[in-house]
Amino acid sequence: MTSREKFYEERKRRLWKMYWEGNDGSDILRPNGFKEYPTDIYDLFLSLIDRNGRALDLGCGNGLMLKHLITRSRYKLIPYGVDFLEESIRQAREKILPEYAENFKVANIADVELEEKFYDFIFFDPYSVHPDDLESVIEKLLRACRPGGKVIFYTYRDVLLMLRIIHLLRLKWIGWVGDLLPRYIAVKLERINHPKVSIGVYKRGSCEV
Numbered sequence: 001m002t003s004r005e006k007f008y009e010e011r012k013r014r015l016w017k018m019y020w021e022g023n024d025g026s027d028i029l030r031p032n033g034f035k036e037y038p039t040d041i042y043d044l045f046l047s048l049i050d051r052n053g054r055a056l057d058l059g060c061g062n063g064l065m066l067k068h069l070i071t072r073s074r075y076k077l078i079p080y081g082v083d084f085l086e087e088s089i090r091q092a093r094e095k096i097l098p099e100y101a102e103n104f105k106v107a108n109i110a111d112v113e114l115e116e117k118f119y120d121f122i123f124f125d126p127y128s129v130h131p132d133d134l135e136s137v138i139e140k141l142l143r144a145c146r147p148g149g150k151v152i153f154y155t156y157r158d159v160l161l162m163l164r165i166i167h168l169l170r171l172k173w174i175g176w177v178g179d180l181l182p183r184y185i186a187v188k189l190e191r192i193n194h195p196k197v198s199i200g201v202y203k204r205g206s207c208e209v
């Protein structure tokens, strides 16, 4: 097993324990990492939706955030989700968004193939991939985003705090999600601050070919 494969296997195992150990499926918040419904966070994501289109959540859990978007947005959205935990995708297909079951895929974000210029909104947490995969994943997302669409980079504050401590030892300051990204993309992001989540929005030009 390569170190990259080990990284994902270990992540998957740890997250499965957090979300699914002893969960018979009745706790629908846990597979997304929450104890209480995160209205403020989901509403912040909702506020970034500014047109009809396809919304892709990479690391979608059981699809709860997508459900929030499609039921509360004034725009017509079609949800798509990718997650490497089979139980979470099964719950998305069977319980949370059964009418869009075929749009949910069990896959690693680092390996999943995405159609070019297809999605209007792509949600992605850079912490979910191995650092060596980050650049190629970002390139894939920028290609998959439709002109005029958005790639929404985000990371939760508790993860940022943990990374800040690790990176301090390497004398690198981690203040927001852009600090986890290559500079060429970080400088293009609109920065949104929230006490629980750090967001950077990339807008793909509507005239880009």
Ligand SMILES: C[S@@+](CC[C@H](N)C(=O)[O-])C[C@H]1O[C@@H](n2cnc3c(N)ncnc32)[C@H](O)[C@@H]1O
Pocket: 008, 011, 015, 031, 032, 033, 057, 058, 059, 060, 061, 062, 063, 064, 065, 082, 083, 084, 085, 088, 107, 108, 109, 110, 128, 129
């Ligand atoms: C904190 S949960 C977020 C769930 C959902 N996006 C939400 O906001 O409610 C992060 C999800 O990302 C998934 N994940 C993390 N790394 C991944 C990877 N490399 N490939 C696929 N899924 C991944 C986890 O299994 C987990 O379900």
